[in-house]
Amino acid sequence: MRDLAAGLGYLMKGQRWVARHPRSWGLGMVPALITLVGYVAALIALGWWTDDVIAWLTPFADDWGTPWLGLFRGALAVLFFGGCLLLALITFTAVTLLVGQPFYESLSERVDLAIDGHVPSSGLPLWRELLISARESTAVLVRVALWGTVLFASGFLPVIGQTAIPAIGFCVSGFFLTEELAAVALARRRVPLAERLRLLRSRKLLVLGFGVPLTLLFLVPLAAVIVMPGAVAGATLLARDLLGEPTSEDGPAPGEATAGTGGAGTGGTGAGAPHGPGGPTPYG
Known part of the structure; x- marks a missing residue:
């Protein structure tokens, strides 16, 4: 339970961090807003055509009587739209990070710099x-x-199918949502995807404590736009936790060097330095 609370704590700390840096918050909402407009349009179109898609996929049920035909296709429509919504939640983060890559990289770097005065770089x-x-x-x-x-x-x-499966779906969404966000900080440390997934699986409760509440927030209209910058900041703190780096927000001011940061010192990372148990193989 401690990891669950810690994951939620990183999400809240990330929001507090961007609240103290309003310019970063404002700029960070632009890529998310652009992506959101496109996704809302796509989901509206999907909702409009869902019944036709389900009818096309189930021609064998055309002769079924009422109420079975309506119940069957109605249940399929809900599951189909829910699956597409699940996919949208994950792809929204990936697309937003791709659109706003330079900014979110800079935001994540500022969080690292504020903690120990050192910014890992992929080179x-x-x-x-x-x-x-x-x-x-x-x-x-x-x-x-x-x-x-x-x-x-x-x-x-x-x-x-109507109780446990939706709950599992939120957990799956939270896990992969966290992976996409933490990748901003972990990729700068040249931690490849396979190692990132291994690190996240090793601390599932921490990841779910961060990702599941964020998934629920993303279901609220416009919430994804507002919380996206803070989610990146919080995921940077979570990534540092996964790698055993300090996560205190009371670190040195940006630009101040501290003992044990940089290179191979405690809490510091050089470009391409291995991290985590087993040492990930840097991608080239």
């Missing part, structure tokens, strides 16, 4: 970072799609 050019981010986000989306398919099929199970 890669921006175009290479964008390429790696797009490739790894695609790999995450494949995993999400597989989970979504399993959950969609499980939704037909009596009782648990």
